[in-house]
Amino acid sequence: MKSSFHSNLINSPFDDPCLYIRILRENRAILFDLGSNYSLEPSKLLKVSDIFVSHTHIDHFIGFDNILRLFLGREKMLRVFGPPGIISNVEGKLRAYTWNLVGDYPFVLEVKEVSGDRIKSARFVCRDKFRREDITVDSPFKCVLMNEQLFKISAVHLDHLIPSMAFSFSEDFHINIKKDALLKYGLHVGQWLGELKKHIREGKPDDFKIEAPSGDGKKIFRLNDLKNDIVLISKGQKIAYVSDVIYSNENIEKIISLAEGADIFYCEATFLEEDIERAREKYHLTARQAGELARRAGVKRLEIFHFSPRYKYREELLYREAMAEFGKV
Ligand SMILES: [Zn+2]
Ligand SMILES: [Zn+2]
Known part of the structure; x- marks a missing residue:
């Protein structure tokens, strides 16, 4: 069955995480994570309507500046979803620049901060020099962040020593x-x-x-x-995205239920199993653990990424380890 969306990691697995999902029927796109995105043409980035940030470590958030610059003079509204603290993180980014000559630019940024059970929102309007406007009424959060006619986006909070969010994109039936x-x-x-x-x-x-x-x-x-x-x-397609988490029982359970039956499971695999101690210290997964999560979630395809530079020119080892455990070599 022809899918109505495409997804791809825009950078090499050694570079910053950023998944681009193009919704063909709506000529629109969304991003999971906001690592460096200079590799993507501006015309593709300008289709983005919603961005879902797992956490704000620099490799997952540095792409904000490029997006901001591209959208600045456009009559567009961009939504950014992220874990607790994301509103202050965005505010901090916006405060880093001087906005005295953007008086009539219509761009609006809406930020949604997702905690265990609530979503807090704030708006930053370019015309208003991106002054923070808190929206006083919170909305409830029960796993689903967005429910549109064509697709639904769900999220869970995982442990990366800080909260790190994982996302799934489920297409409605065809x-x-x-x-x-x-x-x-x-x-x-x-x-x-x-x-x-x-x-x-x-x-x-x-x-x-x-x-x-x-x-x-x-x-x-x-x-x-x-x-x-x-x-x-x-049935429509489903993809799941997990980046930057420790292999703990609670995380495992949440990931398996989020990714269950996914057509494509994008999962970080920063270390080899031989470096499992390092993976634990850094709150990351090994390739074998990514393979096990994929197998237990019953996904059709596993895409691993976010490799540590220590494996440069040896990435085959990561793929082999993950796929051997997944069982689809
Ligand atoms: Zn990372
Ligand atoms: Zn991280």
Whole structure:
């Protein structure tokens, strides 16, 4: 089934973490993590509407400046989600510059700080010299950060000596039209099919009436009849992203439930198992641990990244170790 989004790590596994997810149908993109992003063309970065930051260690947040500079003169709103402290982190970044000549720039930055059960928000408006505006009403947080018509983004807090967030992106089901069945009914392809898909996604009742162009006129159908005869519904894709966590029982449990059944699991694998003590000290995973998480979560594909520079020119060892444990060599 053709997917309606693409995902890729924009840097080499030895460079900063940043996952670009392009939502094809909406000509829009989101980012998981905000490491250096100079490797991506500005036109691609300008499609970004939402950014999800795992934590603000420099290798996960230094890309903020490039994004800020690109978006500055645009009539756009950018949302940044992150762990406790993210509002002050963004504020600190904005305070580092002088904003006396940006008087009429319309850019707005909205920051969402996600704690165990609440989401606190603040806005920074360029016209207002990025003065912090706290939004007084918090919203509740129960695993889901964003729930749109095409996809949902969930998150969990993990332990990296500080809270580090892991994310999943789950696409809603796909709705495809069976062209041969359309012909059988004498129906034409057209805008009404978009409406039909919308009604199905919105969960309209079975006896909801749909008008469809047929011959020179129109025919009325029950939604359920069209669903049964001309529509093919299939499961959407899921990806999960985990970066910078220690291998603790609590983290393992949360990661497995977040990544369960993912089509692609992006997981950090900073060290080799032979350096497990170093991994523990630094609150990172080994390649074998990434492989075990992938296997236990039943994912289809594992992509490891965030390699320590000590393995430069030996990265094959990391891939081999992870894949041997995952069981899909
Ligand atoms: Zn890192
Ligand atoms: Zn880190």
